[in-house]
């Protein structure tokens with residue numbers, strides 16, 4: 001049964017009362033960061049590290065591959081610092097995110113060619129590599145490899161969880177570049193009491209080693225394994241885009257929280273775990289952004305019916321299904 005409770009203004013830990021049968025489910029809302037998403041931490045950490053390393057002089061020109069939120073966050077910082085920025089996106093990037101990038105002064109390049117895995121990441125990176133080869137001053141901070149991406153969440157997100165929420169029993173983290181996941185694992189690895197960490201990715205992403213498939217919702221997943229992704233003590237779950245949409249719609253209509261796609265994905269994973277979670281356990285899911293950039297997609301009935309069929313609209317009244325695959329990670333993988 002869903003709770004009619006309205007989240008307190010200003011509160012970034014919000015409980016989805018009644019969502020899980022026996023356990024408490026909480027969201028850590030990252031939408032309150034400037035630029036509206038968790039990626040403000042990554043952007044600030046990468047640019048800050050590059051400035052400390054003397055890599056960025058006034059008027060420097062940067063290029064970055066992004067599915068949306070990192071681009072908006074980098075555009076905000078570059079506007080304030082006077083750096084020029086080119087953002088390389090693809091047709092899955094939210095229109096609203098691209099509008100924000102442009103409004104903040106970034107140049108946006110949309111790569112239409114799919115890579116060998118049917119995604120766009122490989123093509124976006126090939127484009128950047130080509131530009132770097134011909135433009136010697138151009139700087140690529142590369143969120144898929146940059147250790148500052150991990151450090152942002154080790155020293156930021158994970159510490160905030162410990163200080164303001166306490167160590168949860170279970171922590172569900174979405175995986176895109178895997179910066180959030182790897183940073184949280186690094187921090188929680190130093191503690192005597194740790195949460196059970198569940199890394200959640202989109203079905204069709206190759207990061208966990210699964211078969212590539214077409215995906216439409218930006219934020220999570222990759223068609224190339226990110227270099228910063230590595231082994232550790234966590235479980236892995238893949239969630240279909242259909243279950244992501246069902247969860248987003250349930251959270252919006254039942255709790256008045258218009259969440260972004262990857263919040264739906266991590267909540268769908270937690271929901272599918274519901275019966276396995278010990279009674280009374282505190283479960284925390286990281287919510288990277290809100291849903292206003294997804295109004296033309298996840299929250300649009302026409303878009304949903306076109307891409308996933310009319311049946312999905314009927315599914316919106318049914319409980320979420322099991323995740324497609326779950327496995328404890330093996331040491332050294």
Ligand SMILES: Cc1ncc(COP(=O)(O)O)c(C=O)c1O
Nearest residue numbers: 069176177178179180219262288
């Ligand atoms: C909406 C959203 N969800 C999830 C993620 C994944 O975060 P990370 O790159 O830290 O794995 C991102 C990153 O771009 C995102 O924008």
